[in-house]
Amino acid sequence: MTVLDVHRDEEALTFTIVAEFDAPPARVWQVWADARQLERWWGPPTWPATFDRHEFRPGGRSAYHMTGPDGTKAHGWFAFTLLDEPQRLEFDDGFADQHGEPVTTMEPTHGIVTFEAVGDRTRMTVLSRFTSIDQLQEMAKMGMEEGLRLAIGQIDGVLAEPS
Amino acid sequence: MVVGDGADRVFHALADGTRRDILARVIHDGQSVSALARLYPMSFAAVQKHVAVLEHAGLITKERRGREQVVHGEVDALRRAAALLAELEDIWRHRVRGIEDVLRRET
Numbered sequence: 001m002t003v004l005d006v007h008r009d010e011e012a013l014t015f016t017i018v019a020e021f022d023a024p025p026a027r028v029w030q031v032w033a034d035a036r037q038l039e040r041w042w043g044p045p046t047w048p049a050t051f052d053r054h055e056f057r058p059g060g061r062s063a064y065h066m067t068g069p070d071g072t073k074a075h076g077w078f079a080f081t082l083l084d085e086p087q088r089l090e091f092d093d094g095f096a097d098q099h100g101e102p103v104t105t106m107e108p109t110h111g112i113v114t115f116e117a118v119g120d121r122t123r124m125t126v127l128s129r130f131t132s133i134d135q136l137q138e139m140a141k142m143g144m145e146e147g148l149r150l151a152i153g154q155i156d157g158v159l160a161e162p163s
Numbered sequence: 164m165v166v167g168d169g170a171d172r173v174f175h176a177l178a179d180g181t182r183r184d185i186l187a188r189v190i191h192d193g194q195s196v197s198a199l200a201r202l203y204p205m206s207f208a209a210v211q212k213h214v215a216v217l218e219h220a221g222l223i224t225k226e227r228r229g230r231e232q233v234v235h236g237e238v239d240a241l242r243r244a245a246a247l248l249a250e251l252e253d254i255w256r257h258r259v260r261g262i263e264d265v266l267r268r269e270t
Binding site: 002015027041044 | 174251252253254255256257258259260261262263264265266
């Protein structure tokens with residue numbers, strides 16, 4: 001298993017995932033730094049991402065859009081607040097309108113990503129901090145049909161357990 | 164519906180261990196508040212308060228049965244709240260698989 005740990009904190013509104021990859025930190029760093037690599041994994045399965053702009057430097061901004069199954073485009077942006085290659089990056093991730101302009105009515109998600117060498121592997125920890133449930137709601141709108149079915153199945157399992 | 168304030172209340176309600184325990188106990192079969200109160204090392208009023216938070220979040224409903232107040236779990240609300248965070252987890256699990264894929268193709 002690549003995913004080592006997942007932690008959801010409903011009260012602090014944070015979500016943390018820890019994963020390990022069979023490559024050194026400098027290589028895993030590249031999947032964030034290079035837009036062409038980033039767009040191969042950022043979008044949910046039914047919402048592939050395209051990065052129109054990717055300024056991977058402190059203070060730099062990115063603009064991207066994800067295309068849904070019915071052709072709907074969801075626009076987003078990143079603003080990098082800290083880059084410490086290849087150990088740590090921090091960025092804000094928000095929604096944008098159809099022209100790519102940041103939506104000001106919703107606070108961005110703050111992401112803190114750390115890369116730790118474990119032998120010749122990399123342990124990557126991503127912490128996402130939300131300021132409101134609305135953000136979560138928006139994220140959840142992005143496709144994830146199969147993911148939703150899977151999730152519902154898991155919850156059904158929990159609910160079916162004798163208490 | 165778990166949106167806006169409603170969702171905030173749901174997450175707040177589920178952030179407490181006693182409340183999660185109460186919810187787990189009433190999700191399949193209703194229980195009276197007094198029966199619940201006997202289960203926890205706290206006052207009847209404190210348990211009643213937890214029940215009120217759960218009710219406010221729409222996670223349980225109360226029904227008067229004679230002199231008793233019977234608490235029932237509202238499965239739908241709980242399911243929606245959990246689904247929201249579970250979906251986020253799915254997004255990230257998918258991303259991790261995607262990164263793996265990118266790394267594998269280049270090495």
